[in-house]
Amino acid sequence: MREQKFIVSPAPHLSSGVTVNKIMWSVSLALLPAIVGAVYFFGVKVLQIIGVSILSAIITEAIILWLRKKPVAISDGSAFLTGLLLALNLPQDIPLWLPALGSAFAISVVKQTFGGLGHNIFNPALGGRVFLLLSYSRYMTTGWATPRAGIISIDGITSATPLTAWLDANRTLSDPNAAENVKVLASQHLNDLHSSDTLLRLFTGNIGGCIGETAALLLIIGAIFLLVKGIISWHIPLSFLGSLAVFAWLLWIPGASKPFHGNVLFHIFSGGAILGAFFMATDMVTSPMTGEGKIIFGLGCGFLTAIIRLYAGYPEGVSFAILLMNAATPMIDRYAKPRRYGNA
Amino acid sequence: MIKTFPGGIHPPQYKSLTAEKSVETLPLPQKVFIPLGQYTGAAATPTVSVGDKVKTGEKIGESNAFVSAPVHAAISGKVTAISMHPHPVVGREEAIVIEREGDEWVELRGHSSYEILTPGEIREIVRSAGIVGLGGAGFPTAVKISPQKQIDTFILNGAECEPYISADYRLMVENAEEIVTGMKILMHALGVNKGYIAIEDNKPQAMREMEKASSSEPGIKVVLLRTKYPQGSEKQLIKAILNREVPSGGLPPDVGVVVNNAATAKACADAVLLGKPLIERVVTVAGPNVVEPKNIRVRIGTPFKDLIEFCGGTVETITKLVAGGPLMGVAQYSLQTPVIKGTCGIIVFSSKDVPDFRPSECIRCGFCVDVCPMGLLPGELATYIEKEQWDECEKSGLSDCMECGSCAYICPAKRQIVQLIKYGKAKIAAVGKKGLLGEGFSLT
Numbered sequence: 010m011r012e013q014k015f016i017v018s019p020a021p022h023l024s025s026g027v028t029v030n031k032i033m034w035s036v037s038l039a040l041l042p043a044i045v046g047a048v049y050f051f052g053v054k055v056l057q058i059i060g061v062s063i064l065s066a067i068i069t070e071a072i073i074l075w076l077r078k079k080p081v082a083i084s085d086g087s088a089f090l091t092g093l094l095l096a097l098n099l100p101q102d103i104p105l106w107l108p109a110l111g112s113a114f115a116i117s118v119v120k121q122t123f124g125g126l127g128h129n130i131f132n133p134a135l136g137g138r139v140f141l142l143l144s145y146s147r148y149m150t151t152g153w154a155t156p157r158a159g160i161i162s163i164d165g166i167t168s169a170t171p172l173t174a175w176l177d178a179n180r181t182l183s184d185p186n187a188a189e190n191v192k193v194l195a196s197q198h199l200n201d202l203h204s205s206d207t208l209l210r211l212f213t214g215n216i217g218g219c220i221g222e223t224a225a226l227l228l229i230i231g232a233i234f235l236l237v238k239g240i241i242s243w244h245i246p247l248s249f250l251g252s253l254a255v256f257a258w259l260l261w262i263p264g265a266s267k268p269f270h271g272n273v274l275f276h277i278f279s280g281g282a283i284l285g286a287f288f289m290a291t292d293m294v295t296s297p298m299t300g301e302g303k304i305i306f307g308l309g310c311g312f313l314t315a316i317i318r319l320y321a322g323y324p325e326g327v328s329f330a331i332l333l334m335n336a337a338t339p340m341i342d343r344y345a346k347p348r349r350y351g352n353a
Numbered sequence: 354m355i356k357t358f359p360g361g362i363h364p365p366q367y368k369s370l371t372a373e374k375s376v377e378t379l380p381l382p383q384k385v386f387i388p389l390g391q392y393t394g395a396a397a398t399p400t401v402s403v404g405d406k407v408k409t410g411e412k413i414g415e416s417n418a419f420v421s422a423p424v425h426a427a428i429s430g431k432v433t434a435i436s437m438h439p440h441p442v443v444g445r446e447e448a449i450v451i452e453r454e455g456d457e458w459v460e461l462r463g464h465s466s467y468e469i470l471t472p473g474e475i476r477e478i479v480r481s482a483g484i485v486g487l488g489g490a491g492f493p494t495a496v497k498i499s500p501q502k503q504i505d506t507f508i509l510n511g512a513e514c515e516p517y518i519s520a521d522y523r524l525m526v527e528n529a530e531e532i533v534t535g536m537k538i539l540m541h542a543l544g545v546n547k548g549y550i551a552i553e554d555n556k557p558q559a560m561r562e563m564e565k566a567s568s569s570e571p572g573i574k575v576v577l578l579r580t581k582y583p584q585g586s587e588k589q590l591i592k593a594i595l596n597r598e599v600p601s602g603g604l605p606p607d608v609g610v611v612v613n614n615a616a617t618a619k620a621c622a623d624a625v626l627l628g629k630p631l632i633e634r635v636v637t638v639a640g641p642n643v644v645e646p647k648n649i650r651v652r653i654g655t656p657f658k659d660l661i662e663f664c665g666g667t668v669e670t671i672t673k674l675v676a677g678g679p680l681m682g683v684a685q686y687s688l689q690t691p692v693i694k695g696t697c698g699i700i701v702f703s704s705k706d707v708p709d710f711r712p713s714e715c716i717r718c719g720f721c722v723d724v725c726p727m728g729l730l731p732g733e734l735a736t737y738i739e740k741e742q743w744d745e746c747e748k749s750g751l752s753d754c755m756e757c758g759s760c761a762y763i764c765p766a767k768r769q770i771v772q773l774i775k776y777g778k779a780k781i782a783a784v785g786k787k788g789l790l791g792e793g794f795s796l797t
Contacts, residue, residue, distance in 0.1 A: 015673055015685060015686055016707055019775055020680060020681050020683065020771070021680040021681060021762050022679040022684065025362070025762055026712060028710075032765055093762070126714055126716060294717050298717055298719030333427045347726050349728040350753065351601040351727075352599070353598065353755075
């Protein structure tokens with residue numbers, strides 16, 4: 010028993026094995042089933058998009074950290090995850106410079122200008138996605154290829170997403186000038202979209218959409234992994250999807266639908282709702298810290314998603330909804346504080 | 354029903370290293386170092402001088418302060434020095450050094466029954482026996498059983514929620530009768546007839562033994578608590594068992610409760626029935642770097658070195674030596690540090706058990722908020738302290754933090770949250786609120 014100088018540091022002298030790196034890499038790992046699914050449905054091109062997006066994110070992060078004279082901590086996996094999430098939010102038929110640009114924007118402007126990991130107000134991947142959507146709408150809204158395993162056909166247009174088709178049909182129905190036979194067709198399409206056949210295809214991914222948001226099932230497998238590992242909690246996904254379900258059910262489009270008749274499952278399984286609720290809204294940096302705050306955050310996300318889907322110009326509202334609630338997060342954190350012991 | 358409190362963490366227990374090992378008695382040490390301050394409160398003044406001969410159990414230091422406890426010679430022999438010596442909690446402190454000659458005890462005068470004693474007499478016996486809380490904080494027990502408030506419930510703390518530590522567990526398994534007797538003595542002194550024995554659900558054998566020992570006591574009930582750290586904290590015990598909350602800045606008597614540790618109860622029984630002062634205790638020596646971890650009954654003042662050698666020494670070079678549990682214990686700088694009354698464990702780590710986690714930026718995961726048993730925002734408090742925003746610290750309940758360290762344990766960014774909080778509290782205590790909040794104040 011040799012005596013030497015001991016480390017004298019304050020307690021605790023144990024530390025849990027949970028690290029930032031493990032959290033980030035676990036989320037990336039949880040997206041693996043969805044990536045495999047995307048390759049199966051859309052082909053290997055999606056791997057190029059994902060690869061370019063990740064590479065751009067990592068390079069941008071490294072350069073900016075170097076410029077800021079900070080440790081170039083790209084191994085923490087956060088830039089990798091941003092690149093991956095952005096890629097999963099893109100249509101599959103886009104030029105490769107788009108994911109490169111989007112990731113560079115996400116990391117440089119959305120993340121690093123606010124101070125880097127932990128300080129950004131908005132989810133970087135979603136910020137990058139909305140930047141591309143607003144700046145390059147042409148690519149971002151028409152780049153849908155149909156999965157080779159199946160085709161959805163609305164008005165002879167084969168490359169629409171279910172939500173685009175849904176919005177088109179509703180617009181037609183609520184248009185007083187639309188011809189009667191067109192309205193009948195639109196109403197048929199809506200019935201098709203709400204059919205159990207479509208719902209099943211939404212669940213299993215056999216349908217058009219962004220790279221990562223097609224197969225609800227594959228995303229949920231990853232989400233269960235994260236829930237079991239304690240990396241995400243149930244609060245945000247449940248309140249997000251719950252409020253989306255409620256508002257999608259009770260809200261209506263005048264002329265096209267009736268209140269309390271919305272198709273809940275269609276809204277939950279289409280578009281980015283599952284990807285958003287489990288993987289984007291749960292981003293720790295940009296969501297509230299307490300359980301109560303997370304529930305408020307999720308309720309807001311679901312409500313805004315429903316409003317945007319039903320009444321705004323865009324067919325999909327998940328990205329905007331989450332970004333708006335990101336902005337509300339500091340305020341939510343201010344009020345949704347835990348109850349302090351002994352302060353009745 | 355298994356009870357618990359909100360928050361808390363589930364660190365690995367590591368108790369199997371020692372839990373099933375009976376308590377062994379350390380051969381009498383050649384030399385003991387008995388610090389004059391071993392508890393919360395005023396330090397004792399020596400009542401012996403260098404060169405005096407003392408007997409085991411003889412009082413060698415005391416203080417007139419209300420919150421204090423006398424110290425006793427733990428071995429018989431000669432006082433060879435009264436000088437500064439390493440202390441497990443405060444770093445350095447004056448200690449009475451005794452070199453052993455035989456093992457000659459003072460005459461012990463016990464009472465055949467505690468029922469004939471008045472509460473005041475019990476308090477006096479407990480006080481002169483030098484009994485303090487043996488769970489760690491070392492608050493003088495006589496003071497604890499002299500509350501100014503109406504007490505309706507007594508809780509015996511057998512939770513022992515720190516990893517590695519099994520000293521109280523062994524005591525509950527091996528000395529259940531004495532512990533229950535001690536509990537009855539304390540309840541008698543407090544005039545309460547409702548008592549709970551709180552045990553975590555990872556100690557079923559202790560539960561059985563304590564149930565057996567208390568089966569004839571209608572007022573005493575064993576309650577099972579979920580194994581969770583910091584279940585052994587007084588405030589969390591009271592919340593879990595009675596669903597009462599000690600008000601901010603208050604103490605358990607404010608909600609009619611007194612909590613005492615199981616080992617403390619046994620010490621009280623020994624003092625009242627055997628007349629034995631507190632000169633020994635059970636210490637768990639464990640950790641990944643101890644050859645043969647053990648529970649050891651040891652005289653107060655024995656250097657850590659003797660205990661570790663009794664366990665076969667260490668596997669590798671010691672990198673960290675902790676007095677107490679690994680979550681709230683104090684890192685030591687010397688093997689000459691003596692066991693004091695509050696030392697429940699000695700944990701020995703080698704370099705590979707001390708991970709070098711560099712803190713990174715907070716990612717706002719909120720884990721620290723989830724685990725904080727006091728309902729605070731620990732990460733935010735740490736940030737306020739980093740930025741020296743003292744007024745925000747006050748508003749956010751800095752003083753409510755009991756420094757259990759759950760936040761720092763769970764933090765994925767490895768921020769030194771509780772460490773910053775301790776620093777902030779010390780700073781506020783040193784400079785005073787006015788000084789910190791006043792204009793133009795600078796911390797340097």
